[in-house]
Structures are given as C-alpha cells and as structure tokens.
Amino acid sequence: MATNRQAATSSSPWRAPILFAVLAALFVLEGTVRNSMFSGSWNTSLAILNMGLISAITALGVNMQWGYAGLFNVGVVGFLAMGALAPVLISLPPVEGAWQAGVPRLLLALVVGLGTLAMAKLAWTRTRSGIVVTVVLIAGFVAYRWLFDPAVTAIEANNPARNGNIGGLGLPVLFSWLVGGLFAAAAAWAVGKVALGLRSDYLAIATLGIGEIIVAIMKNEDWLARGVKNITSIPRPVAQEVDLQQNPDFVDFATGWGFPAAEASGIWVKLSYMSLFLVVLLIIILLAELALKSPWGRMMRAIRDNETAAEAMGKDVTRRHLQIFILGSAVIGVAGAMMVTLDGLLAPTSYNPLRYTFLIWVMVIVGGSGNNWGAVLGSVTIWFLWIKAEVWGPALIALLTGPLPDSAFKAHLLDSAPHMRFIAMGLVLLLVLRFAPRGLLPEK
Amino acid sequence: MDFLNALVVFLNFVFIPAAAYGAQLALGALGVTLIYGILRFSNFAHGDTMAFGTATVILLTWGLQAIGITAGPLPTALIALPFGIALTALLVLGTDRAVYKFYRRQKAAPIILVMASVGVMFVMNGLTRLLIGVDEYRFDDGARFIMDVRTFREMTGLPEGLALRSTQALTLVVAVIVVVVLFWFLNRTKSGKAMRAYSDNEDLALLSGIDPERVVRLTWIIAAGLATIAGTLYGLDKSFKAFNYFQILLPIFAAAIVGGLGNPVGAIAGGFLVAFSEVAVTYPWVKVVGYLAPWYEPGGLMQLLGTEYKFAVSFVILIVVLLFRPTGLFRGKSV
Numbered sequence: 001m002a003t004n005r006q007a008a009t010s011s012s013p014w015r016a017p018i019l020f021a022v023l024a025a026l027f028v029l030e031g032t033v034r035n036s037m038f039s040g041s042w043n044t045s046l047a048i049l050n051m052g053l054i055s056a057i058t059a060l061g062v063n064m065q066w067g068y069a070g071l072f073n074v075g076v077v078g079f080l081a082m083g084a085l086a087p088v089l090i091s092l093p094p095v096e097g098a099w100q101a102g103v104p105r106l107l108l109a110l111v112v113g114l115g116t117l118a119m120a121k122l123a124w125t126r127t128r129s130g131i132v133v134t135v136v137l138i139a140g141f142v143a144y145r146w147l148f149d150p151a152v153t154a155i156e157a158n159n160p161a162r163n164g165n166i167g168g169l170g171l172p173v174l175f176s177w178l179v180g181g182l183f184a185a186a187a188a189w190a191v192g193k194v195a196l197g198l199r200s201d202y203l204a205i206a207t208l209g210i211g212e213i214i215v216a217i218m219k220n221e222d223w224l225a226r227g228v229k230n231i232t233s234i235p236r237p238v239a240q241e242v243d244l245q246q247n248p249d250f251v252d253f254a255t256g257w258g259f260p261a262a263e264a265s266g267i268w269v270k271l272s273y274m275s276l277f278l279v280v281l282l283i284i285i286l287l288a289e290l291a292l293k294s295p296w297g298r299m300m301r302a303i304r305d306n307e308t309a310a311e312a313m314g315k316d317v318t319r320r321h322l323q324i325f326i327l328g329s330a331v332i333g334v335a336g337a338m339m340v341t342l343d344g345l346l347a348p349t350s351y352n353p354l355r356y357t358f359l360i361w362v363m364v365i366v367g368g369s370g371n372n373w374g375a376v377l378g379s380v381t382i383w384f385l386w387i388k389a390e391v392w393g394p395a396l397i398a399l400l401t402g403p404l405p406d407s408a409f410k411a412h413l414l415d416s417a418p419h420m421r422f423i424a425m426g427l428v429l430l431l432v433l434r435f436a437p438r439g440l441l442p443e444k
Numbered sequence: 445m446d447f448l449n450a451l452v453v454f455l456n457f458v459f460i461p462a463a464a465y466g467a468q469l470a471l472g473a474l475g476v477t478l479i480y481g482i483l484r485f486s487n488f489a490h491g492d493t494m495a496f497g498t499a500t501v502i503l504l505t506w507g508l509q510a511i512g513i514t515a516g517p518l519p520t521a522l523i524a525l526p527f528g529i530a531l532t533a534l535l536v537l538g539t540d541r542a543v544y545k546f547y548r549r550q551k552a553a554p555i556i557l558v559m560a561s562v563g564v565m566f567v568m569n570g571l572t573r574l575l576i577g578v579d580e581y582r583f584d585d586g587a588r589f590i591m592d593v594r595t596f597r598e599m600t601g602l603p604e605g606l607a608l609r610s611t612q613a614l615t616l617v618v619a620v621i622v623v624v625v626l627f628w629f630l631n632r633t634k635s636g637k638a639m640r641a642y643s644d645n646e647d648l649a650l651l652s653g654i655d656p657e658r659v660v661r662l663t664w665i666i667a668a669g670l671a672t673i674a675g676t677l678y679g680l681d682k683s684f685k686a687f688n689y690f691q692i693l694l695p696i697f698a699a700a701i702v703g704g705l706g707n708p709v710g711a712i713a714g715g716f717l718v719a720f721s722e723v724a725v726t727y728p729w730v731k732v733v734g735y736l737a738p739w740y741e742p743g744g745l746m747q748l749l750g751t752e753y754k755f756a757v758s759f760v761i762l763i764v765v766l767l768f769r770p771t772g773l774f775r776g777k778s779v
C-alpha cells in the first residue's frame with residue numbers, strides 16, 4: 001500500500017460537509033421532485049437510504065480490514081450471509097417438533113465434527129504423523145455422518161411445507177445482530193488462521209472460497225434456514241404498517257402532516273429502521289475512531305505502511321492482522337443480520353458476489369480507504385447511483401441511440417442496459433484506483 | 445466379470461469426466477500461473493477472460509454456421525477458436541495498456557494489482573453479458589459420441605456401458621497439443637527463454653537486454669489463448685453460462701497454488717489433482733462398491749459430499765496446501 005499512497009495533501013476542511021450535503025440533497029430531491037430522473041416518493045428515497053446505511057456498515061468492516069491493515073477480503077458476501085443466519089437461528093420462534101425430531105443429535109454431530117478437526121490438529125502437533133491424522137479424520141467423519149444424516153432427515157421431514165428446519169430461540173431480533181457479528185467473526189478466525197501470514201494474494205483467494213462455501217451451505221442445508229425455500233416472517237424490531245394504519249392517533253398525526261395514512265405508515269416504519277441503523281452506524285464509527293486514535297491504531301497503521309519495520313520493532317504482524325480481520329468481519333456480520341431484519345426475509349439465492357462483495361469494494365475505494373466517514377459517504381453515494389442507474393441507464397442509452405434507426409442492434413443495446421451497470425462500476429473502481437487512490441475523503 | 449463392471453463404471457463416471465475437467469482446469473491454471481510468474485499477481489479476471497473468449501467463439505460459431513461452414517464431425521467452434529483467441533488477446537492487451545501498465549511502472553504492491561484485476565473482472569463480466577447475455581447456451585455440433593453406451597455393451601457384452609463423448613476426447617487431445625506447444629515455446633525458443641528468465645529474476649533479465657514490455661505482451665497473448673481454449677473446451681463439454689466461469693475461478697486458483705504459483709508443470713498436475721478429487725468426492729460410489737463387494741450393503745449412496753459442494757473440495761485442498769506447503773507441491777515462487 002505504501003507505494004500507492006500519495007503524499008498527504010491538505011484537503012479543505014469543508015470537503016466532507018459539502019459532499020455529505022450534496023448527498024443529502026440528492027435524497028431530498030428523490031423524495032420531493034417527481035420527473036424522469038427522480039421518483040418523488042419519500043418511501044423510495046428512504047428505502048434507498050436504509051439499504052445504503054447497511055452497505056455503509058458493511059463498508060466500515062471492509063475499511064477496517066483494507067484501510068487499517070491492507071487485507072483484501074474477497075468473501076464479503078460470505079460474511080454477510082454468516083451474519084444473516086443469526087436472526088433466523090436466534091430470533092425466530094422455535095419450530096414445533098424439531099427438538100424431538102433430532103436437534104440434540106444434530107448438535108452432537110456438529111460437536112463431533114468440530115471435535116474431529118480439533119483432535120486432528122492435536123494429533124498433528126503431538127505426533128507429526130500423517131497416518132494418525134488421517135485415521136482421526138476418517139473415524140471422525142464416519143461418526144459425524146452417522147449422527148448427522150438421520151437427524152437431518154428427521155428434521156427436514158418435520159412439517160416440510162412450513163418448517164423443516166431447526167427454527168430459532170425466540171430471542172429479541174436486536175440481540176441477533178450481535179450474534180451475527182459473532183458468527184462472522186468465527187468464520188473469519190478459521191480463514192484468517194490459515195491464510196494470514198502468507199502472501200497477500202492467498203488471503204484474497206481463501207476468502208473468495210469461504211464466501212462461496214458459506215453461500216452454498218445456506219442454499220443447500222434445508223435444516224439450517226430452509227435453503228432456497230427462504231425464511232419469511234423474521235421478527236421486526238419496529239411497528240407493522242398495518243397496525244399503524246389502524247391506529248386512529250397515527251392517522252390523525254399523518255393527516256396533520258398532509259400524508260395519506262398508507263404512505264405515512266411506510267415512511268414511519270422506514271424512519272424507525274433508519275434511526276436504528278444510524279445508532280449502530282454511529283456506535284461502530286465512534287469505536288473505530290477511538291481505536292484508530294489509540295496506541296493500537298497507531299500500531300496498525302505502522303504495520304500497514306511498513307510491515308518489515310513494524311516486525312523489526314517486535315510487533316507480531318500476523319497476529320495483529322488476524323485480530324483486525326476478525327473485527328472487520330464481525331462488523332460485516334452485524335450488517336448481514338441487519339439486512340435480513342430490514343428485508344424480513346432470508347433468500348439465499350440473492351447472495352451474489354458481484355452485488356455483495358465487489359460493489360462494497362467499489363464503495364470503500366471510492367469513499368477513501370482508511371477513512372471511516374469516507375466509507376460511509378462512498379457507500380451511500382454508490383448505492384444511490386446503483387439503484388438509480390436502473391432508471392437512468394436505459395434513459396441514457398435511449399437518448400444516445402435516439403438518432404439510430406430502429407434495428408435489432410438498437411434493440412439489443414436497449415435490452416442490455418442493465419448489464420451496463422457492471423461495466424460502469426468496474427470503470428469507476430479502475431478510474432478511482434488509478435487517478436484518485438485516496439478516494440473522495442482521503443485519510444487524514 | 446464384476447471387477448470389469450466396476451472398472452467400466454469407474455471409467456465412465458469418474459475417470460473420463462475427471463480427466464476432461466482436469467485438462468480444462470490445467471489450461472486455466474496455466475494461464476493464471478504464467479501471469480503470476482511474469483506479472484507477479486493473482487489475476488482475478490482470468491475466469492471472466494475465459495468467459496469473454498468463449499462468448500466470442502460462440503458468436504463466431506453461430507456466424508460460421510449461418511453461412512454454412514461446419515467442421516464436419518468436429519465442433520464448428522474449433523474453426524472459430526483462432527479468431528476468438530485473437531479478439532481476446534486484443535482485449536487483454538488493451539487492458540494491460542490501460543490498467544496494469546501504470547501500476548507496473550509504479551512498482552505498486554501486488555495487492556493493488558489484484559484489486560485492479562477485480563475492476564477488470566467487473567468490466568469483462570459486463571462486456572460478456574453485453575455480448576451474449578446471461579443465459580445458458582450449448583454450442584457443440586458435429587458427432588456427439590466416439591463411443592456410446594449401446595455400442596460398448598454390444599462389443600463387450602458387459603451390462604455396464606462406457607461412453608466417450610467427442611467433446612471429452614477433443615478436450616484431452618487439444619490440451620495435450622497446447623501443453624506440448626507451450627513447453628516447446630518456453631524451453632526452446634528465444635522468446636520463451638526470455639520469459640522464463642524474466643520470471644526467475646527480473647533485474648538480471650533486464651541487464652541481459654530483455655525487453656520487459658515485450659515479455660509482458662507475450663505473456664498476455666499466451667494467457668488469452670490459454671483462457672479462450674480452456675473456456676471453449678469447458679463450454680463444449682458442459683455448457684456456456686457466464687456465471688459458471690466466475691465460479692470456476694476457485695478451482696483454477698486452487699490448481700495453480702497446489703502446483704506452486706508460477707510453475708507451469710505444477711499447474712497441470714494441480715489441475716488434474718483438483719479435478720480428480722472433486723469428482724471422486726462428489727461421486728456416489730454405491731454402484732462400484734456393489735460390484736466389488738456384493739456382500740456389503742451400504743445404507744446410502746456412499747457419496748462423501750453433495751455435488752453442490754464441489755468447490756468446497758478445491759477449497760479444502762487449497763487450505764491443506766496453505767497449511768503444510770504454501771509454495772505448492774512443485775515449489776513455486778516464494779511465499
């Protein structure tokens with residue numbers, strides 16, 4: 001990284017406030033002006049903002065890994081998915097009959113599976129004999145499958161139309177956000193332990209792999225979260241629109257502001273989510289900024305800027321890298337849990353690496369790697385543009401192809417407008433990386 | 445007899461598919477490993493380069509078929525292949541000019557190049573979608589089988605059949621030709637020697653008057669050729685879907701790392717190792733065991749892992765190699 005950082009030029013102190021004000025103006029325009037470019041609906045505007053805030057939290061996690069330590073995580077989608085499991089496993093009500101069907105046996109199987117890996121590790125450190133390790137692994141695998149297979153069959157046979165999964169613990173959904181962070185942290189520990197301390201490319205490749213595997217598990221293990229049958233009705237931390245519309249006080253309040261009750265209830269719910277997300281975002285930024293200003297933060301930056309020198313000063317670089325990798329992934333996991341809560345739905349097929357890994361990367365790079373406010377600004381801006389490109393892209397292509405006569409070629413161009421988003425995002429990433437590697441809000 | 449049946453089942457469902465898949469992975473991994481050896485970064489855009497190359501080949505194939513040119517019993521895509529390679533090579537050379545050259549001059553950290561390759565991946569992914577869309581296409585024509593199940597049964601009288609699809613045979617033949625030509629080029633020609641010298645020691649190579657930009661250009665052209673051939677063979681053998689080419693990136697990286705990044709022989713060995721493990725682990729062995737040990741009645745399919753987890757196999761191989769031998773089996777570049 002050291003080679004790619006330009007000499008710190010003192011940027012104007014007004015830069016960040018102005019950019020944030022421009023962004024806010026865009027959202028206000030989206031909420032109020034109705035024309036070919038904006039929808040003029042506060043519901044749409046706030047929906048974009050809420051998802052933008054979740055992307056911002058994800059980007060903060062990535063920014064810790066990249067901006068503080070120079071670690072390239074290409075498995076963001078996997079850590080998001082890991083966090084997304086938490087609301088399902090923690091806050092859904094328990095499934096009737098699942099416990100009797102075989103949850104204890106399933107848990108035992110998982111313990112045996114993890115125990116086998118631990119035993120294999122122990123066997124390796126004690127004996128250094130490949131044969132012993134292989135025997136341990138094979139025995140453990142047989143025991144695991146013997147326990148696991150019947151339990152899964154029984155659980156998935158339990159009322160498969162509605163459940164067929166193990167269900168949750170029925171705890172509050174806000175608590176599950178924390179657990180989501182823990183889930184992602186656990187996955188990060190496993191990957192980081194193996195891939196850190198080697199070439200920097202290896203972490204990228206290993207995270208690419210773990211990302212794909214986590215998503216594959218979520219798609220195929222029906223007992224866990226019903227796989228591609230999706231989990232709906234995840235508990236909400238805020239009011240239901242229907243309840244608000246039936247509440248006479250709320251209807252009076254809405255008409256007082258000049259909104260019909262239906263629209264106002266949507267806006268109210270989205271504002272409630274927004275407040276929750278803002279609280280989480282601000283807490284994470286506060287902690288991150290405090291950490292960055294502490295001796296620990298100085299050490300992290302020292303390691304990032306010159307690993308050799310930091311190592312010579314007696315810093316355990318690999319250990320610090322593992323630490324920051326786990327912390328960053330935990331933040332991504334929290335964002336994953338929040339996203340599922342916002343959607344009220346866990347749909348494993350929607351976890352696409354292009355959308356959830358690489359778009360987040362564009363956000364971090366554009367915002368300014370190493371700067372937390374930059375990550376937030378970049379995320380919300382890029383998310384706004386990504387959503388609006390759906391409308392603006394075809395309009396732009398229609399404008400550009402306007403003079404062309406109607407032909408198959410023109411039809412093809414008009415049809416392929418959605419694909420242009422990927423090209424545009426790739427170009428944005430490449431251009432920022434090349435011409436403004438410090439991003440919109442450079443690191444101080 | 446039972447032993448022969450078991451052998452036929454094994455050849456039909458494990459050996460032949462894995463050999464063809466291994467050849468495709470090996471060609472892909474060769475491209476990754478060459479780029480790593482010369483340019484010193486892991487190219488995340490390689491999967492999408494394969495997709496782009498295959499997409500151009502498919503479009504050219506359709507064009508050829510439309511004007512009535514076919515290759516008889518062979519797939520028409522073989523005629524289109526050289527043109528596809530040329531177009532892909534132009535694209536990657538352009539990318540190198542526009543993107544990577546700048547960072548090379550700057551001597552940027554490898555991870556910056558990796559990140560730039562992610563940007564390139566995005567753009568190429570979009571280009572491929574623009575060219576051909578996101579649907580699944582089959583573009584194999586010509587003879588479908590060299591040996592089909594019925595002929596084999598009639599020939600041998602065994603109840604189990606053995607099929608050899610022409611795309612599988614073609615994959616192996618083309619892969620052997622490509623590898624022979626590549627190694628001849630690397631070991632016998634002046635340009636190939638220059639490439640190896642540059643890969644071994646950049647400074648020494650510069651002192652001996654090797655033009656680095658020429659080496660880099662050659663590398664990209666060869667990588668584009670390998671990617672297009674690998675992608676086309678994979679598409680002929682299975683089918684073309686742009687997203688699958690993104691997913692094949694992981695087995696390709698695993699193959700290249702297992703063999704030792706930067707080591708061409710290792711890439712080939714790694715490709716076959718990954719392919720055979722993947723097929724062996726996800727194949728339900730119950731039929732083979734049924735012939736070999738008729739007294740044993742297993743409860744299930746004897747499948748170690750569902751096919752949907754096949755890339756977990758490459759991941760586990762990758763992890764084991766990283767844990768025990770990070771430079772790969774054949775001693776690639778240092779860690």
